[in-house]
Amino acid sequence: MxxxxxxxxxxxxxxxxxxxxxxxxxxxxxxxxxxxxxxxxxxxxxxxxxxxxIARIPDLAGIREQDGTLEIGAGTVHHDVATSPVLRQHCPVVADTAATIGDPQVRNRGTLGGSLAHADPAADYPAVMLALDAEIHLRSSTAARVVLARDFFQNVLTVDLAPDEIITAVRFAPVRAASYAKLYQRASRFAIVGVAAALDVSDGVIRSARIGLTGAVSHAVRLTTVEAALAGCEPTSRACAEAARLAGSDLEDINGDIHASETYRRAMIPVFTRRALDGALARLTVQS
Amino acid sequence: MAASLVLPKLVGQRIKRREDPRLIQGRATYVDDIKVVGMQHLAFVRSDIAHGRILSIDTSAADAMDGVEAVFTGAQIAELLAPMPILTPFPSPDHRAVAVDIVRYVGEPVAVVVTADRYVARDAADAIVVDYEQLPAVVDPEQAMTGTPVVIHADFADNLALPFLPGGTGVAADFTVDDTVVDQAFADAEVVVSQRMVNQRLAPTPIETRGVLAHFEPGKGTMTIWSSTQNPHTLRTFIATMTGLGQDQVRAIAPEVGGAFGAKINIYPEEYVAAALSKRLGLPIKWIEDRSEAFVATTHGRDIIGYVDIAARRDGTVVGLKLRLIADIGAYNMLLTAAIPTLTMQMASATYDIPAIRATLTEVFTNKTPTAAYRGAGRPEATYFVERAMDMLARELEMDPADLRRKNFITPDQFPYTTQMGAVYDSGDYGKALDLALQNAGWADLKKQRDAARAKGRLVGLGLSMYVEVCGVGPSSSFPSGGWEYAQVTIERDGRISATTGASPHGQGNETTFAQMLADQFGVPLEHITIHHGDTGVVKQGIGTFGSRSQAVGGTALHLAGGKVKVKMAKFAAALIEAHEDDLVFEDGMISVKGSPESGKSFADVAKYAYVPVPLPKGLDPGLSEEAFFEPANNTYPFGCHISMLEIDRETGEPTLLRLVAVDDAGHLINPLIVDGQIHGGLAQGIGQAMIEEFRYSEDGQPVTGSFMDYAIPRAADFPRFELDNTVTPTPVNPLGAKGVGEAGTLGSTPCVVAAAVDALSEFGVKHIDMMLRPEKLWRIIHGGQP
Amino acid sequence: MAQVSVTVNGKTHTANVEPRLLLVHFLREQLNLTGTHIGCDTSQCGACTVLVDGRSAKSCTIFAVQADGSEITTIEGLARDGRLHPLQEGFWEEHGLQCGYCTPGMIMSAVDLLNEHPSPTEREIRDGIDGNFCRCTGYEHIVNAIQYAANKR
Structure with missing residues (x-):
């Protein structure tokens, strides 16, 4: 073509x-x-x-750690995210997510910024950006601004990005106890449902949880009901399973297509929410 | 003094392929790699609706575009080309290479542009505006059979593609020997199992799409046409007919062909259009199919509904079978479209001695891409219907699926065995293949593993399938353009061997296997042999590569041509050595009297003598070149047994194939390495059908799986290691004892994987699941619904 | 038109091209390096895989202008001094191809794979060629071919 x-x-x-x-x-x-x-x-x-x-702009690509915050340049290709030692050590969920995108050749060329700007409803990155409460840094010729991931994704292929703006980087506080679970669409390798979960645990209690969902509705969203249900719970598989049951119950207009009907997608949201939470818990255990 | 080398026998050895050096270095020549001076590019405007009347075609913008050589509408093409020919002896609706008044499927050509630049060709095609009056479309064949909401071809009432038989309702062909026998068998049966099954539509998707380059040379009045095809000789025949040239004036070349799987047997509209326009414009014209085009413009495979009823006694003895087939053939008959489903009928007896069978077939037009051969072509469908039914019967009778099969096998002493469908199975030992597969799988232990996994809540299932295939296509009564194959063997004057074959390999490795045969036949090194194929200017005659026939038919023709030239060469050698020709042996590069190698002459010396025969032995003409046509008396019937283990994720319904054990019997094998590759490829496609492939349309006839974004084909991570083995039951049909192996892998694998899924979900009371094994479908069964 | 200068298999080529010219067409039509194939429109099949600055990439999803200044290796550039690359050797020895159409792209992906994982597990191999479709082989002999090359290095 x-x-x-x-x-x-x-x-x-x-x-x-x-x-x-x-x-x-x-x-x-x-x-x-x-x-x-x-x-x-x-x-x-x-x-x-x-x-x-914009592929050759110096400094648009790269993964940096600064004052406990991680920054990924918008021009960083998925492969470099997937294999980044810094991310693997401090925030492996981002690397894991990148490793599920497309295939090796696609990961060698596709960039974080491109994926976020395109905002395919079934793209993987948006879920993890939501779970990390990431800041998306934008620049225009006249101004710079920061949009939180939860405000960035607005609708199908629609994001808070003006025609004269460029995504320069994402920034987030690393979370070790975080994980991404994905039901693959067999042909395209996009997510039928993808859930990223990040847990903030201290003193044996989940202080907060952030869960990002992709693939299920017009754009990636936070599963706030589940997040609320987890806050204050003990970080156990049982608590997570309990909370995951609520996942998606308050969502309307679930996507349906030949690969997965609305009913099936809806049913998969709790499953992959629980799997993502279990993955996060497993990292918690390794950590402690 | 000839070198004293000892050559190993090569037939039966795992020889690495002689084709590979060019292919692994990017130095092979596929059709899109060929350029001819002055070459123009062809692009098609295709219908984007499933059914409609063409009201107008506005080509003005394209006409005005820089670099556009010519634009043609369907009506203008119709002045250059007669209706599309077919090879089946059934009435067929008018089918134009480019639609004239009515379009009947998404992807049907509507207009064409010719430009010097490939990019401009696309721009120009996009600039053509077609206005349609949309007509109702029908995509469900059972709906189409009611004649509502639309009749697609005026002369074909109720969309039935085959003629009525007296008293039938659109039943096209009926192999029943005696209806009363079947009815009696069912009346007397102690158990009857019935099921409607769908063998879904697939897109063949060779990784190289189709492509053609037609070069008419006005000064010579001849046409050279390169095409990614399985049968250059058939292409030559039809291109000549359609362009008004003689067969002698057309040279068809299949260069390197990047996979075909049955989809490149057909001679397509694009090939005729390229040829006709090359002749009309006096320019070389190339067309290369985009993948997006390939999904709608290259024939699809399968798409047959089977209503299966199987009757048995409580002890498992099958007493009768009814198979009512409804084949969705799409919008038009292509070259062999109508013939493919008849193979499903023909193979209804499968590996079983079934005393009463009624098989009927209805072929139906729908507003979809035409169907035709896809690897297996009719036989996987037969295998699927019968094996699924056997499985359901085993479950009903609470019998081990292997035991039920064994009880009903045609036994070795029954061969040649004439089935109720009239097929004459050549040879077989089904029990042996079953036993070996059970042993290799560790069947008893496997059942324990499955049960142990189930006890832990896992959904693990086992599937088993037998298959028997009809292949090695021949004699001519079984194939409309001829059921023979051709070969020529020439001993060159330097002692090297040139051979030509009408088989036209596109991945099957015949440059290697055929050279192995000749090396043994003549006792010369493999490196001294070149196999030529795929060029009608070089290979005088041929039929082509399909129906797993290259080895059984083409290989035999080669063997016979080699035998003829060997007889003649022995006469020259006898004259030179002063020995009797019957006492000579061809070994290790020498021709010598058996038992006294020192007496011999080198192969090369004898060859040289044959071309400068001084003195010329009495009764001999100079030269060493012979040809042979071989027409087998019958098809061959390879068979085997496939076993699979599969697990389904209880939460998501996602199936994972854990094991695939295959025992195949293709008779004598020339190169087991290549055979393994053929089996692997067939398994992959068969498993692909069971698990992830399905070409789907919306209700209004729009393809919804028209790219690799939505149509999945298997990737490396989808498979476990395959566990292969084989038994050897030679065929008496040809002197090689070889049956053919190209398609076999697709037959047993599909039903055995589906059987494993059904087994895995047996706790939910499910008896059959239609393909593909879409996770959602399985999840619905697990969670209380039906698929 | 835009000027493009790329080094392909060690040789630098400069050309004026239409910006929309795909890298794969630049290689095939302008440089006559027809070993790189085209198998789909949507960046799935991987038949067009080449190395761009050492990493596997689908040349049907890159405009030639984007590759300006890059080092590109195609299948034609893999054998050195008449000696096959270990992967080419592996594909030959292990019958890792049938029709051969996917093979150049498959081999180029495998080059990247072995650069990243010199001793890959079978799982890593199968995942590493996830972006390359083969319709002929069922992949098993391809896996063997890559293992052969890994063992050889």
Whole structure:
């Protein structure tokens, strides 16, 4: 398949990219790894007239630790997230999640920022960003702002990102006791249901839990009911199973397609919530 | 003095393939790798609705585009091409390569563009605007049989694709020997098991899509056509007919072909259009199929509903079988479409001595992509229906599925065995294959493992399936373009051997297996032999590669041609050595009197002499080149037994295949390494059908699995290691004793995996599950529903 | 048009291309490196896999302009001095291919896999070729081929 014709510009720096984006008057479409965009262009489901390539911008990629906070550059490819020693040590759920995306070649090219900006309803990263309560850092040619993941994902393929803005990085406090569980769609490898769970436990009590869900509704959402039910509980498998039963019960408009009906998807939310929580608990045990 | 080498016998050895060096280095030539000066690219505008009347086609924007050579609508193509030909002897509706008034499935060509640049071709095709009046579409064959909501082809009432038989309701063919016998058998039966089963539609998806390059040379008046096809000689025949050329004026070449699996037997609209436009425009024209096109424009496989009734006595003796088949053949008859489901009928007896069988077949048009052969082509469906029914019967009778099968086998002393369907099984020892599979699987122990796992709450199941296949396609009464194969063997003047074969391998490794045979036949090194194929300019005649026939039919033709030239060469050698030709042996690069190798002449010296025969032995002509046509007296019937173990996740319904034990009997094997590869590939596709593959349409005829985003094919992580073994029951049908192995893996694997899933869920009272084993379907059974 | 300069199998090529030209078409049509194949439209099948700066990538999902300045290795660049790469040898020895169409992409993925996991488990091998479809072999001989190469290195 052949995409429609477009103009192409390569940005040499973030400022350059922002200037080009701004000058394009809304015509410019950013491309980094291109692994969400290019297949759509080949099928002519997306026909941008100008691509601005941000893949070579120095410092847009990379994983950094600063004052107890982790930052992943938006240009970091999934493979580098999946294999990052820093993430593996401090926040393995992010690496685990990245390792479930697509396949090795896709992970070698696809980027965190691209995945978040595209916001496929079945993408994996959004769930874990919600569970980590991550900050999504944005820049335009005139301003910088920070949006919390829970405010970022708004609807199908719709996020809080203006046409002249670029995602520069995500930042979050690492959580070791966190895990991602995913029911794969066999053909595409996207999530039919994907749940990321992060637990904050001290003195033998779950102080707070954050659970992100992808694949089930129009965009990734937090399972606040389950989170509330877990707060104050002992970190046991039983408590988690108990709380997981509530998962998704308050969600409306569950997705249904040939791979999984609404009924089945709804039923899988508690299952994968419990599995994610069990995974988080297992890390808690290893930790202590 | 010839070198004194000792050559090992090669037939039966695991020889690595001679095809591979070019393939592993990226130096093979597939059709899209070929460029001809002046080459133009063809792109198709295809219907995006399932059924509609074409009101108008606006090509003005495309016409005006830079680089566009020509644009043709269906009506304009119809002036160049007669209706699409078919090979089956049934009435068939008018089918144009490019639709003229009405489109009948999503993907049907509507217009074409010719441009110098491939990218511009797509742009131009996209710029053509087609206006349709949408008509009702029908996608469910049982719905279509009622003639509502629409009749797709005016002359085919109730969408029935085959002619009525007296008294039948659209029943096209009926192999019943005697209805009263069947009715009596069912009346007398102590138990009857009945089930409607669906053998779902699949997309063959060879990784290389289809492609064609047609090059008509006006100065010579000849056409060369390269195509990713399984049968270049058939392509030549039809291209010649359709373009008004003689067979001598068309050269068809199957270059390296990147997989086919039955889907590249058909001669397609795109091949005719490329050829016709090359002739019309005097330009070389290439078309390469996109994957998105392939999912709708390349024939699909399977899609047969079977109503199965099996009658038995309480002791497990099967007394009768009824098989009512409804085949969804899509919108049109392609070359062999109508023939494929008849193979399902033909094989209704499976491996069993069933005294009374009634099999009927109804073929139905729907607004879907036409079906045709897909690996196994009709036989996996037969195996599936009968084996699933046997399994259900075993469950009903509380018998071990292996014991039930054994009780009903056609026994070795019954061969050749004529089934109630008229098939004459050549040879077989089904009990032996079953025993070996049970032994390799550790059946008794496996049942204990399953029960132990179940005791812990796991959903583990076992499945077993026998199969018998009809393959080695021939004689000519069994195949409409001829059931023979052709070969030529030439001893070159340097003593090397050139051989040509009408078999047209595309992954089967015949360059290796055929060379192994000739090396042994002539006692020369493998490296001295070249096998030519796939080019009608080089291989004078041929039928092609399908129906697991290359070895059994093509290999035999080669063996016979080799035998002829060997007889002649022995005469030359006899003259040179001054010995009697009957006393000569061909061994280790020498031709010598048996028992006295020092008497011999080198193979090369004898070859040289045959081309400069001074003196010319009396009664001999110069040269060493002979050809042979081989037409077998019968098909071959390989068989086997597959066993699987499968676990289902209680919470999600996701199935995991834990073990697959296969025992296959394809008669004598030329190269067991290649045979293993063939079995592996067949198993993968058979398991794929059972577990993850299903081509689906929406109710209005839109494909909903039209890309690899939605149509899954197996990946490496989907399989355990396969556990293979084989028995050897030679066929008397050909002198090699070889039966064919290309499709076998798809037959037993599918029902045995489904049987394992049913077994795993037996605690929920389920008796049958239609494929594919979609997790949701299994989850619904576990959680109290029906699938 | 845009200028692209890439080093392919050690040789630098500079060309003016349409921005929409896919890397796979650049390799196949302009450089005549036809060993890299195309098998799908949606970045699943992996037949087009090459190494871009040492990492496996699907060249049908990359515009040539994106690869400007990159080092690319295709199947044609794998054998050195007439000697097959251990993976090529493994695929031959273990009958890791039938029609051969997926093979170049499969081998290039396996190169990346063995770079990451020099002694892979069978599981790692099967997961490592998750982005490559083979319709012929059932994958088992491919797994053997990669194991052969791993043992050889």
């Amino acid at each position: 052949i995409p429609t014709a477009f103009d192409y510009q390569r940005a040499t720096s973030l400022d350059d990219a922002l200037a080009k984006l701004s000058a394009s008057n809304g015509a410019g479409k950013l491309i980094a790894g291109g692994h969400s965009l290019v297949p759509l262009m080949k099928l002519r489901l997306s026909e941008p007239t100008m691509l601005i390539d």
